[in-house]
Amino acid sequence: MAVQQFSLNLVSRRMVAPQVGHYVFQRDDGQPLPFIPGQFIQVHFEYADGTATRRSYSLATIPDPVSGPDSLVEIAVSYVPGGAATALFESLEIGEAINATGPFGRFCLMPTDTNQRYLLIGTGTGVTPYRAMLTQLEQAIRERDIQVALLFGARNPA
Numbered sequence: 001m002a003v004q005q006f007s008l009n010l011v012s013r014r015m016v017a018p019q020v021g022h023y024v025f026q027r028d029d030g031q032p033l034p035f036i037p038g039q040f041i042q043v044h045f046e047y048a049d050g051t052a053t054r055r056s057y058s059l060a061t062i063p064d065p066v067s068g069p070d071s072l073v074e075i076a077v078s079y080v081p082g083g084a085a086t087a088l089f090e091s092l093e094i095g096e097a098i099n100a101t102g103p104f105g106r107f108c109l110m111p112t113d114t115n116q117r118y119l120l121i122g123t124g125t126g127v128t129p130y131r132a133m134l135t136q137l138e139q140a141i142r143e144r145d146i147q148v149a150l151l152f153g154a155r156n157p158a
Helices: 084-091 124-132 134-144
Strands: 005-015 020-027 040-046 054-060 074-080 099-102 119-121 146-153
Touching: 005 074, 040 084, 054 074, 054 124, 054 146, 074 084, 119 124, 124 134, 124 146
Parallel strands: 119 146
Antiparallel strands: 005 020, 005 099, 020 074, 040 054, 040 099
């Protein structure tokens, strides 16, 4: 899968925890974003002083096993007080665009995998790649009768 550069327009956002937002974007070129569940994208932006930077976000998009990837891209964003990316995402309005590249990464379930048990561990937005893997895990449960356990850690109950 080749790395692509693309623009994403904000379609919707909602808070899933006091400091975590779930963002849904659409590629402005309407093209699908082929990716393997577990991969991530990098969002490109500038600090207040104009210095270019980027932040990585795991893809939360659940690919449709029949129709394949579409132009929607979902990510989860942890808000960090005073963070440059936090300021970007908090100020982003529906329809506004951000620039991104991807997909990147190898934290993926491989088709040749024969494991019978999976222990998924994540804190905060660290569970995001597992959301994208749900369809694959469901299929492996049906076909190979695998066992899956998720250990999720959070700073507080909220």
